[in-house]
Amino acid sequence: MERTQLEALVRRLYGEVEGNEVLVEGGNGEAKTMRMFDEPLIGIGSADDPLFEEYKKPAAVGPWHRSPREWLNEAATVVSLFFPICEEARVSNRGTPDVPSLEWLYCRIEGNEYLRSFIARFRDSLIEEGYQACAPALDERFRAFMNQTPESDSETPVYGSMWSERHAAYLCGLGTFGLSKGIITRKGMAGRFASLVTSLELEADARPYQGLYDYCIRCGKCIERCPVNAISPNGKEHRPCHNWLLHVKEQYAPRLGCGKCQTAVPCEYGIPVRQ
Ligand code: SF4
Ligand code: SF4
Numbered sequence: 001m002e003r004t005q006l007e008a009l010v011r012r013l014y015g016e017v018e019g020n021e022v023l024v025e026g027g028n029g030e031a032k033t034m035r036m037f038d039e040p041l042i043g044i045g046s047a048d049d050p051l052f053e054e055y056k057k058p059a060a061v062g063p064w065h066r067s068p069r070e071w072l073n074e075a076a077t078v079v080s081l082f083f084p085i086c087e088e089a090r091v092s093n094r095g096t097p098d099v100p101s102l103e104w105l106y107c108r109i110e111g112n113e114y115l116r117s118f119i120a121r122f123r124d125s126l127i128e129e130g131y132q133a134c135a136p137a138l139d140e141r142f143r144a145f146m147n148q149t150p151e152s153d154s155e156t157p158v159y160g161s162m163w164s165e166r167h168a169a170y171l172c173g174l175g176t177f178g179l180s181k182g183i184i185t186r187k188g189m190a191g192r193f194a195s196l197v198t199s200l201e202l203e204a205d206a207r208p209y210q211g212l213y214d215y216c217i218r219c220g221k222c223i224e225r226c227p228v229n230a231i232s233p234n235g236k237e238h239r240p241c242h243n244w245l246l247h248v249k250e251q252y253a254p255r256l257g258c259g260k261c262q263t264a265v266p267c268e269y270g271i272p273v274r275q
Contacts, residue, residue: 001129003202007042009125010081014039017121019114022106036107036114037083037192041185043172046204047075047197051171055164064143064150066162071141072134074199079122080165080172082183083115084191085259094264097227100248100257108257111192119194132199136163146242159238165193173205175271176215180222180261181236184215188269190262217272222261231261 001009014020025031047068055061068075085107092101119135126133136142143150144161166183170176172195175185182189209215223231230241241258249256266272 001126001131001200003044006079006200006202010040010042010122013118013121013125017114017118019110019117022110024103024106026102034088034103034106035086036089036111038086038187040081040083040194041174041187043080043082043169043174044202044205045078045080045168045172047078049078049171049204051167055167061160061164061167062150062158064145064160064162065164065167066136066141068197071136071139071163072132072197072199074132075134075197076199076201077204078168078172078195078197080169080174080193080195081119081122082169082174082185082187082191082193084185084187085111085262090190090263090268093259097225097260100252100259104259104263105248105252105255105257107192108259109255115192115194119196123196123198126196126198126200133196134198135194135196137165137194147239159242163195165195168195169193170212171207173207176209177212178216178222178267179213179218179220179233179235180226180231180265182262182267184267184271186271188262189265189267190259190269215267215271217266217274219266219272221265222267225260225263225265227258227260236261 021035023031024034052067055065056063089103089107093104123133123135142162145158147157149157169183175183178184228240228244230237245256
C-alpha cells in the first residue's frame with residue numbers, strides 16, 4: 001500500500017465509520033444533530049525513530065511509555081491522526097471559562113467513542129490488506145495513569161499513559177506542544193488524536209520543527225482561559241486540571257470536559273504568528 005492509498009483509506013473511513021454525528025440534547029428539551037470532527041490530518045512516523053527511546057526518560061513521558069515494537073513486534077510505521085473539533089463546538093466553548101459548552105462535552109465523551117470506533121476500523125482494514133496493526137489505546141495491555149503509580153519503575157503517582165497520542169503526533173510531524181500541553185497542528189489545537197502502529201512500510205514525514213514548543217508563541221492566553229490556574233509560564237500541572245474535570249463530571253455526568261485552553265486562543269485554528 002502506498003501513502004496515497006493509505007490517505008484514501010482514511011478518507012473513506014471518515015465517510016463510513018458511524019458515530020461522528022450525534023444528537024446533542026440540551027436541558028431545555030431541544031435537540032440538534034452535530035458532526036463532531038472534521039476530516040483528520042495524517043502524520044507518518046518511523047517505528048525506529050530514536051525519539052521513542054527519549055520518551056522513556058522521566059523528563060519526557062516516563063519508562064512506562066512503550067515503543068512501537070513493544071506494541072507490535074513487526075512494527076515499521078506509526079500513523080497519527082488529528083481530528084479537528086467542529087466549528088460549532090469550538091464557537092460554543094469560547095464563552096465563560098468555568099462553564100464548558102454542551103457541544104464540547106459531547107466531543108469529549110461521544111467523541112471518544114467515535115475515535116475508538118474509527119481507529120479500530122482503520123486497524124482492521126490494514127489487517128484485511130495483509131499487514132499487521134495495533135492501536136495501542138485499544139490494546140488490552142494499555143494503561144493510563146491518573147495520579148496513579150505505574151506497575152514498573154516508579155514509586156510516585158503520575159499522570160500519563162503507556163502510549164501518548166500527543167507524543168506520537170509530535171513524532172509524526174503533526175505539530176509541536178503548546179504551553180497548555182496540547183499539540184498545535186496546522187489546523188490548530190482544538191481537536192483529538194488517535195494512532196496505530198503497523199508493519200506497513202512507509203516513508204516517515206519530515207518534522208518541520210526542531211523543538212518541542214516551536215509553534216507556541218508564549219502569548220499566555222491559555223493561562224488566562226484556564227478556570228483553575230493549571231497553566232503558568234512554566235507549563236501545565238495535571239492535578240488541578242484533572243480535579244476540575246472530575247468537578248465538571250459531578251455536574252454533567254456521564255460527560256466531562258473543559259477545553260477552555262484550546263478555544264478563544266491564538267492557536268485554536270492554526271499555527272499562531274507572533275505579532
Ligand atoms: S494560547 Fe498562546 S501560550 Fe498557550 S499554547 Fe497557545 S500559543 Fe502557546
Ligand atoms: S488546563 Fe485543564 S482545566 Fe485548564 S483550561 Fe485546559 S482543560 Fe481546562
